[in-house]
Amino acid sequence: MAGNGSAPRFPLPSEITDAPGAEGWRSMYPYFTRFQPEDDQRFWFYNSMHFPEPMPAFDTITAEVPYSAIGANTARVFVFPTTLGIEHRIVNGRVYITAIPVTDPEEIGRRAEIFNERAGYYFENWDTLYQGWKTRIKGLIDEISSVTVPELPEIDDARVVTESLGVAQNHYVRENFHRCIDLFSKMWHHHTEFLMLGYGAYVVFFQFCKQAFPEISDQAVARMVAGIDVIMYRPDDELRNLARVAVKAGVDDLFTEGCSPPEVLAALADRGEGGRQWLAAFEQAREPWFNVSTGDGFYHHHRSWSDDLTVPFTALPRYVAQVRDGLLADRPTEALRTERDRIAAEYRDLLGTEEEQAAFDQMLGLCRVVFPYVEDHKFYCEHWFTTQFFNKIREFGALLARFGVLDEAEDVFQLHHTEVDQALSDVMLAWAAGGPPLGAAHFRPIVAERKRILAALRDWSPPPALGPVPEALNDPAVHMLWGVTQQTIEAWLRPDEGEIRGCGASSGIVEGPARVLTDVNQIGEIRDGEILVCPVTAPSWAPVFGKIKAAVSDIGGSMSHAAIVAREYGMPAVVGTGDATKRIRTGQRVRVDGDRGIVQVIG
Amino acid sequence: MTEPAGTRFVRGLAEVGAADRAWAGGKAAALGELARAGIPVPRGCVVTVAAFGLVMEAVDPSGAIRGAIGGLPPDDLPALARAAADLRARITAAPLPPGVAAEITAAYTELGVAAVAVRSSATMEDSAEASFAGLQDTYLAVRGDDDVLGRVRSCWASLFNDESVAYRRRQGIGEGGLAMGVVVQRMVSPRAAGVMFTRSPVTGDRSVVAIEGTWGLGSALVAGEVTPDSFTVSKVTGEITGRRISAKLRAHSFMPNGDGITAQPMPTALRRSPCLTDDEARALSLVGQRVEEHYGVPQDIEWALLGDTPGCPALHSDTADRIVLLQSRPETVWAARDRSPVATPKPRAGDHVLARFRRPL
Numbered sequence: 035m036a037g038n039g040s041a042p043r044f045p046l047p048s049e050i051t052d053a054p055g056a057e058g059w060r061s062m063y064p065y066f067t068r069f070q071p072e073d074d075q076r077f078w079f080y081n082s083m084h085f086p087e088p089m090p091a092f093d094t095i096t097a098e099v100p101y102s103a104i105g106a107n108t109a110r111v112f113v114f115p116t117t118l119g120i121e122h123r124i125v126n127g128r129v130y131i132t133a134i135p136v137t138d139p140e141e142i143g144r145r146a147e148i149f150n151e152r153a154g155y156y157f158e159n160w161d162t163l164y165q166g167w168k169t170r171i172k173g174l175i176d177e178i179s180s181v182t183v184p185e186l187p188e189i190d191d192a193r194v195v196t197e198s199l200g201v202a203q204n205h206y207v208r209e210n211f212h213r214c215i216d217l218f219s220k221m222w223h224h225h226t227e228f229l230m231l232g233y234g235a236y237v238v239f240f241q242f243c244k245q246a247f248p249e250i251s252d253q254a255v256a257r258m259v260a261g262i263d264v265i266m267y268r269p270d271d272e273l274r275n276l277a278r279v280a281v282k283a284g285v286d287d288l289f290t291e292g293c294s295p296p297e298v299l300a301a302l303a304d305r306g307e308g309g310r311q312w313l314a315a316f317e318q319a320r321e322p323w324f325n326v327s328t329g330d331g332f333y334h335h336h337r338s339w340s341d342d343l344t345v346p347f348t349a350l351p352r353y354v355a356q357v358r359d360g361l362l363a364d365r366p367t368e369a370l371r372t373e374r375d376r377i378a379a380e381y382r383d384l385l386g387t388e389e390e391q392a393a394f395d396q397m398l399g400l401c402r403v404v405f406p407y408v409e410d411h412k413f414y415c416e417h418w419f420t421t422q423f424f425n426k427i428r429e430f431g432a433l434l435a436r437f438g439v440l441d442e443a444e445d446v447f448q449l450h451h452t453e454v455d456q457a458l459s460d461v462m463l464a465w466a467a468g469g470p471p472l473g474a475a476h477f478r479p480i481v482a483e484r485k486r487i488l489a490a491l492r493d494w495s496p497p498p499a500l501g502p503v504p505e506a507l508n509d510p511a512v513h514m515l516w517g518v519t520q521q522t523i524e525a526w527l528r529p530d531e532g533e534i535r536g537c538g539a540s541s542g543i544v545e546g547p548a549r550v551l552t553d554v555n556q557i558g559e560i561r562d563g564e565i566l567v568c569p570v571t572a573p574s575w576a577p578v579f580g581k582i583k584a585a586v587s588d589i590g591g592s593m594s595h596a597a598i599v600a601r602e603y604g605m606p607a608v609v610g611t612g613d614a615t616k617r618i619r620t621g622q623r624v625r626v627d628g629d630r631g632i633v634q635v636i637g
Numbered sequence: 638m639t640e641p642a643g644t645r646f647v648r649g650l651a652e653v654g655a656a657d658r659a660w661a662g663g664k665a666a667a668l669g670e671l672a673r674a675g676i677p678v679p680r681g682c683v684v685t686v687a688a689f690g691l692v693m694e695a696v697d698p699s700g701a702i703r704g705a706i707g708g709l710p711p712d713d714l715p716a717l718a719r720a721a722a723d724l725r726a727r728i729t730a731a732p733l734p735p736g737v738a739a740e741i742t743a744a745y746t747e748l749g750v751a752a753v754a755v756r757s758s759a760t761m762e763d764s765a766e767a768s769f770a771g772l773q774d775t776y777l778a779v780r781g782d783d784d785v786l787g788r789v790r791s792c793w794a795s796l797f798n799d800e801s802v803a804y805r806r807r808q809g810i811g812e813g814g815l816a817m818g819v820v821v822q823r824m825v826s827p828r829a830a831g832v833m834f835t836r837s838p839v840t841g842d843r844s845v846v847a848i849e850g851t852w853g854l855g856s857a858l859v860a861g862e863v864t865p866d867s868f869t870v871s872k873v874t875g876e877i878t879g880r881r882i883s884a885k886l887r888a889h890s891f892m893p894n895g896d897g898i899t900a901q902p903m904p905t906a907l908r909r910s911p912c913l914t915d916d917e918a919r920a921l922s923l924v925g926q927r928v929e930e931h932y933g934v935p936q937d938i939e940w941a942l943l944g945d946t947p948g949c950p951a952l953h954s955d956t957a958d959r960i961v962l963l964q965s966r967p968e969t970v971w972a973a974r975d976r977s978p979v980a981t982p983k984p985r986a987g988d989h990v991l992a993r994f995r996r997p998l
Contacts, residue, residue: 114994115994115995116994116995116996142995142996143995146991146994146995149991149994150991153987153990153991153994154985154987154988154991157985157986157987157990157991158985158987231990234990234993234994235987235990237990237993238989238990238993241993242979242980242989245979245980246979246980247842247843247844247845248837248840248841248842249837249840249842249844249845249869249871249878249879250842250844250871250878251871251874251876251878253874253876254871254873254874254876257874377873377874380844380872380873381844381873384843384844384872384873385979386976386978387978389978389980389981389982390978390979390980390981392981392982393978393979393980393981393982393983393989394980396982396983396986396989397980397986397989399986400986400987400989400990403986541874541876541877543915629876629877629878629880629915630880
C-alpha cells in the first residue's frame, strides 16, 4: 500500500488527511481517542466489524466502555500472560484498534502465575459461574429498563412533600442519566467476564486440530464446537411460529413481499378473532425475543426488532408462503447435533494415539462447556440490554427536545455522553430557575454541523490498517473474532484487483446477483436468490439468510456470525474480505467460492 | 494360496485376491482384491506365472543364464545391460508354449473390446520395497491377437529390464525366484484420470484425500507431461479444502480405430478448466476411502473417470458409475514416519488453555 521500498507498511496515522468536507470531525470525539505522533510506530487495524460506519459522537461510548472493560479483564483481572488490553483511536470517524502485547519473558512468567490461579478457577467452575452471570445480566436488563426519565412538570409530585422525599425531580435527571451510563459500563464488564477465556479455549482446540490435521478447514473445527440450542436462533424460531399462526388464523394474506409493518398491524386489528389471535402470539413472542438488534448493538440506530419491525416483516412473507406450501421446517436440531457429533467422532478416530484422543476429548469438552456463553452472551448484552439502553438515552433526548435544547430527541446521539451531561445540567438549572435553558443556541448549531460532518465522513474509504506490519499477532480475540491473521495482513498489503479474497467460512460455490448493504436499515431490500455483500452481518439477520444464496462480508473470521449462520443454512460464505462492499456493486453478478475464500465479479 | 485347478494359464481378475500374489503377481492380486471388495476396476484377466514359468523353462532350462546375471558385479552396468538384453531377446523370440497362446487369445476375445491394456504383474512388485514398483512395462491400447501376444511377451521380458536387473544386483536380490504374471484388461477411455492418496502426501494429514488429475489418460500425468489439477477433499465433511487448477496443455488418449496412444494439444479453453467437478472429486474421495477402509491403511491409487472425450462434459449423470480404479497400493512415505503426539492429556481440561497462554499465540 505504502512504503519506500524497504519494509512493507500501511499508511501511518500521521499521514491520514481529513476527509474533504469533514475537517471538524475532531470536535466530535474526546481527546483520548486521537492518534498521537508516537502511534505511528505501531500497527492498527480498522475495527469495521463492530464499527462499520462513521461514529456519531454519542455512539463512541460503544468503543470507550467496551475497551475499558475488556482491557481491565485481560490486563488487570485475569492477568493474561502475553497480552494487556486493546487501545482505540478515532480518525475521520473510524475506530482503529491495537492490542498491547507483553513480551518480556520474566513479566510473562510473573503474570502467568496469577493467570493460572484466576483463569483456572473460572474454567473449573464455569457452569456455576455462568448461571450466576445470567442472573446478574438479567438483573442489569431489568435495571436499565426501569430507569425513569423525569418529566419535569411545572409543579413537582406531591410525594416529594407527603413522603418527605425531600429531593426534587431535577436531581434525578442527572442521577438517572448517570445510572444509564453506569449500567452500560457494568454490563460491558460482565460481557467481557468470560469472553477471552471462552475464546482462549476455542483457540487452543483450534490450534490442536490444525496441528493434528494440517489440512482441516476452519469451518470443520467450528462445526465440532458449535452449539445447537443457541439463543440467537430463538427470534428466528419465533418468526416461523408466527408464520404458522398467521396461516392457522387465516390472516396469512396480509403478509406479502414488501408489506409495511404498521399497515399489516392495523389490518390485523380489523380482522376479528384471527387478527386478535395473531396479535396475541406476536406480543408474546416480542418479549423478550424481539429485543434483538437489527445491527450488532454498537450504534444507536441499530434498533431492536421490537422498535423497528422491518426485519421480521421482511422475513415473514417467505415463511408464510412456506407454511402454505407445507415447506416450512423447524431447525433440524437433532440432525445438526448428530452431524456435529459425527464430525467430532470421525476426527477423533483419525488421531494416531489414545493420548491424543484423550487430549482432544478434554479440549473439545472444554469448548462445549464455554460455548453457551460465547454464543449466547450477545443476545443479553449487545441486543437486549443495549437496545434498552439506547431507548433510555432517546428518552433523555426527548426531554432535551422538550426544553428546546435539541430539535428532536434523536439529536441527542450527536453529543458525546459528557456533553449530554452538560445539556442536562442546563435543563436542570433552567427548570429550577424558571428561565429558558441556554443550550438551544449552543447545541443546536453543533448538532447541525455534526450531522453534516458525519455525512461527509461516509464517503471516506478507511484503509484496513495503519502503521508498520507487526511481527506477531498475540491477541486471541484479534485472530478469532476479527479474523485478522498474518495472511489477512498480507492480503491487505497486496490487494489483487481481479479477485476478492477472504476466509472461506462455509463451503460451496454459487453465482448470483449481488446485493450490497452498507447500512443495516437497508436489510428489507434483500430479494430471493441474491448474494448478500455487507460490512458485517448481525445475528438478527438470520431469518433473511433464508432468502439469499451466499454471504460475503468485509470483516469476520470462521467463528463470526455470518460464518456460523451460513454453515447452518448450508450456503457458501466468504468473510473477512476487507473491502468486498467497495469492490462489488448491487446487481453485479458474482461467483462466491466458499471453499477457497474467493469472490469474483463475473458480470 | 495355490493356483486353482482347471484352465491353466489364464484366470479372470475376479478370481484373484490379495493372497494370490505368488501365482498372479502383485498387480493382478491388487486389482482382483479391489474387484472383490466391490470397487470397480476394468474387466480383465491375468496370464498366470505358470505361463511365464514354461517360457523360462524353454529359454533358460537350467537357470544358468539367470545364474550368470546374478553373479555379475552390481557396478558393472555395461555387462549387466548386455546380459539382460540377451535374455530379453530370447524371451521375446521364444515360441509360446502349447495352450498359452490359445488361452490368451480366447480370453482377449472374451473381453469383447478391441483395445486392451497389457500390464506387468511381477510377484515382487508392490511389495514393501515401493521403489521396486514401476520398473516393469505397461502397454496401453494394444489391439489384435498378434499384438496382444507380443506385448505379453514384452511384459515377461521386462522383468529383465536394465533398470530392474541393476536394481536387484544393488539390493542383492537373486534372479532365481522371480516370476511375472501379465494383466490383460479392457482399455478405458477416460475423460480424466490421475492418482489419489488417501492421506495428504504433503503433510501426512489422514483426514483428507489428495487427488491429482488431468484430461484424458493418466499416462500424461504419470509421464510428467502435464501439471495436474489437484484437489484436497475432507474425508469427514466432504469439503474441498484445496483446489489448484493448472494449465493442462495436452492430453493422452487413444483412438478406437487408431494405433496406440496419442498426445493431443488441449483446446485453449479447456486447459485451465478443472478436469473434475467438485462432486466428481468427492465421489473419487469416497471410493478412495472405501479402499483404505478395506485394507486398513492409507492407499496410493490410480483412477480414471469414464467418459468419451477429454474435456467433454459427463455423458452419464451418476459419477460413481463412471469411476474405475487401475491400481491401489499402500502409501509408504508417511507410513514409515514416526510422529510425536500433538498433545497429551493434562490433569484438568482448562490446563491446556493456561499452558497455551504462557507463550504468544
